Amino acid sequence: MSGIPRLSHLLETSVYVRDLDRAQAFYQDVFGFELFLRDERMAGLAIPGASILLLFLRGASNAPTPTDGGGDIPAHDGGGSVHLCFAIPLGELAAWEAHLDAKAITAESRITWPRGGVSLYVRDPDDSLVELATPGLWPSW
Amino acid sequence: MSGIPRLSHLLETSVYVRDLDRAQAFYQDVFGFELFLRDERMAGLAIPGASILLLFLRGASNAPTPTDGGGDIPAHDGGGSVHLCFAIPLGELAAWEAHLDAKAITAESRITWPRGGVSLYVRDPDDSLVELATPGLWPSW
Numbered sequence: 477m478s479g480i481p482r483l484s485h486l487l488e489t490s491v492y493v494r495d496l497d498r499a500q501a502f503y504q505d506v507f508g509f510e511l512f513l514r515d516e517r518m519a520g521l522a523i524p525g526a527s528i529l530l531l532f533l534r535g536a537s538n539a540p541t542p543t544d545g546g547g548d549i550p551a552h553d554g555g556g557s558v559h560l561c562f563a564i565p566l567g568e569l570a571a572w573e574a575h576l577d578a579k580a581i582t583a584e585s586r587i588t589w590p591r592g593g594v595s596l597y598v599r600d601p602d603d604s605l606v607e608l609a610t611p612g613l614w615p616s617w
Numbered sequence: 618m619s620g621i622p623r624l625s626h627l628l629e630t631s632v633y634v635r636d637l638d639r640a641q642a643f644y645q646d647v648f649g650f651e652l653f654l655r656d657e658r659m660a661g662l663a664i665p666g667a668s669i670l671l672l673f674l675r676g677a678s679n680a681p682t683p684t685d686g687g688g689d690i691p692a693h694d695g696g697g698s699v700h701l702c703f704a705i706p707l708g709e710l711a712a713w714e715a716h717l718d719a720k721a722i723t724a725e726s727r728i729t730w731p732r733g734g735v736s737l738y739v740r741d742p743d744d745s746l747v748e749l750a751t752p753g754l755w756p757s758w
């Protein structure tokens with residue numbers, strides 16, 4: 477769109493959790509995301525493709541957080557059973573299904589979309605809805 | 618990590634909003650995201666880099682949603698003032714600051730990080746905390 481500066485990509489998404497250790501273990505163990513930051517307030521996990529999953533302890537960020545960078549991170553907080561989705565290669569779908577089985581994680585739903593993509597839906601420990609989607613879901617994926 | 622199938626990238630993040638028209642207008646007008654899906658329950662906006670921002674009307678997805686694909690989308694719902702972040706090129710930072718000014722949007726905070734990156738924080742119409750971050754924020758960005 478004219479007049480709007482360039483934007484690179486979706487860098488961070490957040491999930492607000494009741495137990496940081498439990499959520500961190502789930503995303504490391506099931507998805508293999510690398511932990512690069514952890515304190516009492518939050519955990520930062522690297523997602524392939526130069527994006528980040530932030531896990532925040534519920535209620536721990538609802539006041540500004542001072543930084544060393546000359547400004548505060550403004551307040552935020554969330555909850556509920558939110559939806560997020562990770563893209564997987566088409567050729568990895570069977571491996572993901574076997575991997576979830578091996579972890580004793582039952583997909584709550586499996587959808588084949590009109591464009592040919594397949595989505596698997598699982599729950600994280602805080603009941604957020606995590607989707608794994610092959611190409612063929614959206615116009616751009 | 619050994620034994621974990623490959624994952625491509627972060628495909629979707631979600632924001633749960635009180636007014637779909639208002640939220641859609643904000644993300645189209647300020648960020649230029651292309652709308653590719655809209656109904657009474659949700660809006661789908663394409664983010665550069667093959668990712669998707671999903672706007673859900675609060676409370677409208679808290680029961681399974683039937684699809685044409687032979688399965689239901691499981692229930693989900695969220696709220697609060699959540700955090701999400703878009704990566705911007707370093708060379709576009711000044712243009713983003715001018716663009717926000719032109720839209721009469723005041724950054725709630727501006728942080729220069731130890732790695733040299735700069736973050737701008739703005740609020741969406743539902744008080745979610747939207748960050749724009751140049752390279753130099755995380756080990757992987």
